[in-house]
Amino acid sequence: MFDSILVPTDGSPGSERAFEAAATLARTHDTTVHVLSVVDEHGPTDDWDYDGDSPAAAFIESQANHVDTEDLSVTAAVREGVVHDAVLDYADETDINLIVMGTHGRTGVRRFLLGSVTEKVVRLADVPVLSVKADAEPGTVSFDDILLPTDGSSGAEAAIEPAGALASVTDATVHLVSVVDTRSLGVDVGSSVIVDELESVATDAVENTSDRLSEMGVETVETAIAHGVPYRAILDAIEEADADLVIIGTHGRTGIDRYLLGSVAEKLVRTSPVPVMTVRASDAGEEQ
Incomplete structure (x- = not known):
């Protein structure tokens, strides 16, 4: 059912936990994982600290240290705009079946964008949204x-x-x-x-x-x-x-x-x- 999974990332621990969950589902369903970084046109960008071709590509490379990405099909993308709109637009453009996002369980955190954004995507997305807490235990995810x-x-x-x-x-x-x-x-x-x-x-x-x-x-x-x-x-x-x-x-x-x-x-x-x-x-x- 989940042929194409999207993980929006802002480089936060919530994004890392979301990627771990997406990797588990991707292996189960032989699925492509899209990692999307959005440059928020209304927010600060000083907290971005990436080297390489793009923030999303650098994020994927950083996750290889604790997530086995060798057998995964992973695509990196970058968009600019209002974060939740960019996430929803990308999901629609690329026929995403599942969005996996990190959440802090609260709003008003400016440094990490995916708190309130996750709730907006949950309300508006036409596809299922999997929300993963930032403080979840790192490592392999199981859904037994x-x-x-x-x-x-x-x-x-x-x-x-x-x-x-x-x-x-x-x-x-x-x-x-x-x-x-x-x-x-x-x-x-x-x-x-x-x-x-x-x-x-x-x-x-x-x-x-x-x-x-x-x-x-x-x-x-x-x-x-x-x-x-x-x-x-x-x-x-x-x-x-x-x-x-x-x-x-x-x-x-x-x-x-x-x-x-x-x-x-x-x-x-x-x-x-x-x-x-x-x-x-x-x-x-x-x-x-």
């Missing part, structure tokens, strides 16, 4: 346990195909979780009935998703129903499953609250201790 949250919406369904495609190739275990959001419910009898209905919806969501994954060749699927604040419950599920990766669907371009996994996905990008792949539903752009 994948957490796949679902609420049964079209946004959640968008994440099934990439999760299944990756898990079927790597023999990963997929951990399905659906969260019953009980924040606005009281403790009266009526609330109990509503909780039962929400649990029924959640159960249907994980069962239907499990069936879809099995049809895609995923051999090991585990399911769970959780209660509470969705993104916090998902964070707990990451720890319980010892997950290496979260794949979550989103209508993140619009940020409409009725799509549960829109705002939840963005919170996970900022707070998850493991990489998060966001997958935008194809119809998200139609919502206003």
Whole structure:
């Protein structure tokens, strides 16, 4: 599924962790990795410290010290402009299937550009975006346990195909979780009935998703129903499953609250201790 992977780089540790993750996926899918450096027309450039033909080419060379690049097909590119626009334009021009970016989990860091930029790309990209924390442990990345949250919406369904495609190739275990959001419910009898209905919806969501994954060749699927604040419950599920990766669907371009996994996905990008792949539903752009 991931025939062409893009790693935008600003030379930060987040970019290095993103490249490591991209290299793992590239070997799994026999994929070309594009490394893109963008000269930000609105930001400082003094922190760039590269020798060689281009910042991207120098970055690739520097990664060869701890990432085996000999068996990888890697392409270097440089663009100038507004960073997130340049990333999205390059992805469109070169038929990228996956964007892998580093993130600091916060905004306002001027020296490293890929904090807030990552969140903009997550909202706007037409292809999946894998966000990797800058403070992740350096070295080889593995995706043996994948957490796949679902609420049964079209946004959640968008994440099934990439999760299944990756898990079927790597023999990963997929951990399905659906969260019953009980924040606005009281403790009266009526609330109990509503909780039962929400649990029924959640159960249907994980069962239907499990069936879809099995049809895609995923051999090991585990399911769970959780209660509470969705993104916090998902964070707990990451720890319980010892997950290496979260794949979550989103209508993140619009940020409409009725799509549960829109705002939840963005919170996970900022707070998850493991990489998060966001997958935008194809119809998200139609919502206003």
